[in-house]
Amino acid sequence: MSSAKYIAFPKVEGLASRQAHADLPEGTFERELGKEGFFGPATHMYHRHAPTGWRRWEGPLRPRAYDLTSLQGGNSPWDAKLVLHNAAVKMRQWRFSGKMDHLVRNADGDELLFIHQGAGALYCDYGHLPFVTGDYIVLPRSTMWRIETTSPVTMLLFECSNGTIRSPERGSVGRHAVYDEAMLETPRIDDAFKAQYDEQEWSVVVKRRDLASTVTYPFNPLDAVGWHGDLAPVRLNVADIRPLMSHRYHLPPSAHTTWVGSRFVICTFVPRPFETDPGALKVPFFHNNDDYDEVIFYHEGDFFSRDNIKPGVITWHPCGFTHGPHPKALQRMYEAAKPATDEYAVMLDTRDALDAGPEMDGVEMHAYAESWMTPEPVKAPKRQ
Structure with a gap:
């Protein structure tokens, strides 16, 4: 009996490209229908019109965007605002300035902090760990910790409710690609840590x-x-990530995986050269990633696949519809002479459907679903 997981019968029907994401037939738009987050079987469709060229959108399933810059903070990470969540992962945002007067411990799962703004130091069971903007910090479940800031901090917190947050498998490119684990820094029992020893009363707030x-x-x-x-x-700082690149082929988001949890992954988009092959796509391809919800937090820079998106905003594309670059971004990238992207973004891909937190309706950019609409249908760019 065959052990194949999927029915596999690669075929070509009608007018199509021989290579995905390259040498598209003149006047067409490519759309990928795929399984397992770009790792499973896939088919590439070639359309006369942009797959996101809808005229209107009705019903609860739609692309969403939220402006997190107006969310307030609290004295504890357990006061952080719940942004999106499911049974496997919670995404929260926390703003804080000053010195925490208590310790916290998350007994519900590993925690991944992403420092969007600010700087300071984390004190935990293991010692003292300075942090700056652009840092990821992975905290094993039930680590006791607190922070002291040197400038006000805005951070994302990703809670892994089951399993462990770990480095991704890197396959044929080897374990030193994307980032060498020698780059990972751990807390130190240094003079700063020893200076905070005391015999005063301390509270530990445990979340379970x-x-x-x-x-x-x-x-x-x-x-x-x-x-x-x-x-x-x-x-790990985003400046220490060295992205995989191909000058002849636009790599899928999975190539930029930074951390893996149980039923979700975290990817990081950092500056990289654009593809230079005349036939290669230079923008994210239209796709139906129908096994995952996709969330992108825009950290810093010029977000080349989006229009009118600023740092501190997230977009959420639930599975079930086609998504891809905005029309203006699509046209601009084929006309622009920029040699490279100029963006930093954090992507959360979840195997299970997400729900929005209770305060998200108040910061939703409700016109986002209509932002793909244009007075005239977008024309496919001519191939060079």
Whole structure:
């Protein structure tokens, strides 16, 4: 009996390209229908009209955008605003300035922090870890921690409700591609950490099943004098990510995977050269990624596939419809002479459907679904 997971019978029907994302038939738009987040079977359709050239949108399923810049903060990460969530992952945003006067511990799962703005230091069981804008910090489940800021901080928090946040498998490119794990920094038991030892009363707020409990100590429980092992928080800055590239082929988002959780992945888009082959696509291809919801947080730069999107905004494309570049972005990228992208963005892809947090309706950019609409149908660019 065959062990094949899918029916596999590659065929070509009508006018089509021999290579996906390259040498499209003149006057066509490519649309990918794929399974398993770009890893499974896929078919590429070639259309006369842009697949997102809809005239109107009705019903609850639609592309959404939220302006997170107006969300407020709180004294604890457990006060962070819930942005999107499902049973496997929660995405929250937290704003904070100053020095936390208590410790927190997440007993619900590993936590991934992304520092969108600001700088400071994290103190945890393992020691002292400075952080700056653009840092990822992975915190194993139940790590005790707090932060002190040197400038006000806005961060995203991704909670992995099941399993572990880990580095991705890198396949044939080898384990040192994208980022060498030698780049990962761990907390130090240094002078700054030793300086915070004290015999004062400290509280630890533990989150379990989204309920908070408080444990009070007559001393600072961050009093380790040493440790050894292979479980610890790690820090990685987006500037240390070296993206995979091909001058002849537009790579899918999965090539930019930075972290893997249970039933979700985190990808990072960083500056990279545009494809130079005349036949290669230079923008994200239209696609139906119908096994995943796709979320992008726009961190910094000029977001070449989107129009009128600023840092601090997220877009959410639930599975079930075609999405891709905005019409203006599509036309601009074929006309522009820019040699490279100039953007930093964090992408959350989830295997299960997401729901929005209770405060998201108040910051939704409700016209986002209509932003693909144009007075005239978008014309496919002529191939050079």
